[in-house]
Amino acid sequence: MIQRGPGQPPEFSDVAAVGALTDPVRLALYEYVAGQADAVSRDQAAEAIGVDRHIAAFHLDRLASEGLLDVAFRRLSGKQGPGAGRPAKLYSRSARQIEISLPPRHYEVAARLLAEALTTENPASALGGIARAHGQFLGARAWQPQARKQSARRQLERAATVLAEYGYEPAVTSRQATLRNCPFDALARDYRPVVCAMNRALIDGLISGLGIDDITTEEQQRRPGHCCVMLTRRADVAS
Secondary structure: OHHHHHHHHOOHHHHHHHHHOOOHHHHHHHHHHHOOOEEEEEEHHHHHHHHOHHHHHHHHHHHHHOOEEEEEEEEOOOOOOOOOOOOOEEEEOOOOOOOOOOOOOOHHHHHHHHHHEEEOOOHHHHHHHHHHHHHHHHHHHHHOOHHOOOHHHHHHHHHHHHHHHOOEEEEEEEOEEOOOOOOOOOHHHHHHHHHHHHHHHHHHHHHHHHHOOOOOEEEEEOOOOOOOOOEOOOOOOOO
């Protein structure tokens, strides 16, 4: 895909990152660091918001562990060699972007797929292939060598598990899985033929990337907020 989005689990949890900023001291430190043109030390940050150095260090390291700050080491004196002292631990705002939506939405994914299609001579024809390739990439990340040896029911459950990671909220029965959330809901309401075709191609690609043979996709009756795609077993296989 494309950086992050349905199917590509993030290295960090956006929810956890937002939760880290609920602490007022931590939020103040983040705002201070983010507002500086250069990386800052623990001493600088502590002095700026009026807390002890060890408190600042604890919270700065927590922000770094959530991917909100980058860490580097540098001697602030500029001196080199023996006697120059230990490098200071410095913090700067990371390039990470956070997006939280409930229920899950992934409009950036759609934007990137559509933008890639626009670089081709025939965007309308290219979009399906681009979306499918992205889905295959996402599925390959979760591929398991035993996938083709599993029963159709187990394959269905496996596909649903991966789709759940991308916000589709599947409801699984023994024969099918309905997807109770559309990650592209607002776009699908205004541009349904294009967006639903793109979404189905993405899910088809994901199933292919997972190495699943006995599951296929079907279009289901549109319901507000629900995905237009349903997963079904191709044929009955002993469970």
